[in-house]
Amino acid sequence: MLTRDIxxxxxxxxxxxxxxxxATARAAxxxxxxxxAQAVESARDNQYMADPVAFDAARASMQHRELQRAISRVVPTICFAGDPATPDAVFPNNVFGTAAGRSIIGRMRHPVRQREAERGDIRQFFRDTLSRDEVDLSTQPHACELTGALVIDRARGIGYAGLSERCDEEGARLMHEAFGLRATLMLDLSPGEYHTNVVLAVLAGRAAVVCPKGFADEELASAIAAFYAPHSVVCDDAEHAAFxxxxxxxxxxxxxxxxxAQAALRPQSAKVLxxxxxxxHSVPLDAIEAGGGSLRCCIGEMF
Structure with missing residues (x-):
């Protein structure tokens, strides 16, 4: 099922x-x-991205290393080298995704991010080292920025595809098929929102974090929260802005x-979780967040 019918x-x-x-990944x-550094192309439709002077590459590198160290305590985590020619590559979940037996390569909207999909080492790692079948969506014309645009409930095999300049209806269909989902709901994000995973998280199939103002129709956000109730965090403006x-x-x-984000988490929200x-758990990521994404955006999941 691929539908707009709530x-x-x-x-x-x-x-x-x-x-x-x-319900959660085997590795990351x-x-x-x-x-x-600031990717000028990406900044055109990412309201969360900071001005160029706010980028601190050394601090970002240090915080990213601490992120890997921290999450490796709960899930095996590898890190590929970056490339100055692809300054947004720190957010790989938009470009590379996985499902059972498959690796999926997304189609990015901006040319600076399309270069990320050409990385032979990451492709080879999934294809040859892990023996995954490759589903390459990067050469077709429809934007489909994988688990940035598509939030997946892996336990049930359902997805929430937020439509924006980063994902159109055909891109949603392609992702629905590539991940082999049972059902995907297509929804409109609010003007200015670029990725669904900034305003919605599904946690191990049994809880959700929803930012209503990130959806063009806030009733849809309420419907998602109701589906995962009583374990639904409905974010206020401060929680939304803090990722x-x-x-x-x-x-x-x-x-x-x-x-x-944890500092902005209200007591009632923390209690729901x-x-x-x-x-x-949290780690400092203010330098990374200058790039317009936060912790989830940094993590590619291996299922």
């Missing part, structure tokens, strides 16, 4: 058992922020977000 989607989703696959991969929605469950009992069985 009622039909959730009626179908409620009938699905949580047996699609592992990162790309180092080598040459980290609380850009969190990720890296194990069945841990949720990870940036230090700034704790009641769902999660301990919240």
């Amino acid at each position: 009622d039909a989607f959730f009626a179908h989703a409620r009938s699905l058992p949580a047996d699609f696959g592992p 991969f990162l790309v180092a922020p080598d040459g980290f 609380v929605g850009n969190c990720i469950a890296l194990s069945p009992d841990t949720v990870w977000m940036s230090e700034a 704790n009641d769902a069985g999660f301990t919240v």
Whole structure:
């Protein structure tokens, strides 16, 4: 099922058992922020990106290394070298994704990010080292920025595809098929929002973090929150701005977000996550966040 019909989607989703696959990734991969700087093309449609003078490459590199060190305590984590010619490559989950037996390569909107999809070492790692079948969407014309645009409930095999300049309806269809999902809901993001994973997170299939103002139709945000109730965090403006929605469950009992996001987390929001069985962990990522993304954007998942 690939639909815009909210009622039909959730009626179908409620009938699905949580047996699609592992709810959290088996391993993670990162790309180092080598040459980290503002990508002018990406800044055109990313309201979260800082001005060029706010970028601190050395601090970004240090924080990224600490991110790898921290999350490797709960999930095996590898890091590929960065490339100054691809300053956004620190956010690899937009370009490279995985599903059972497959690696998926997305089609990025901006040429500066399209270069990331050409990386032979990452392709070879999935194809030859891990023996994954490669699904290459990078050469077709429709933007589909993988798990930036598509938030996936891996337990149920359902997805939420936010439409914007980074993902159109055909791109959503291509991703739906590439990830082999049971159902995908296409939805419109608010003007100025570029990726769904900044305003929505599904955590191990049993909780959700939703930023209503990130959706063109806030009733849709309410419907998502209701589906995962009582374990739904509905973010206020401060939580939204601090990237609380850009969190990720890296194990069945841990949720990870940036230090700034955890600082903005209201007590009632933290209680929802704790009641769902999660301990919240964070690392400083202010230098990385200058690039317009946060912790979840840095993490590629291996399923």
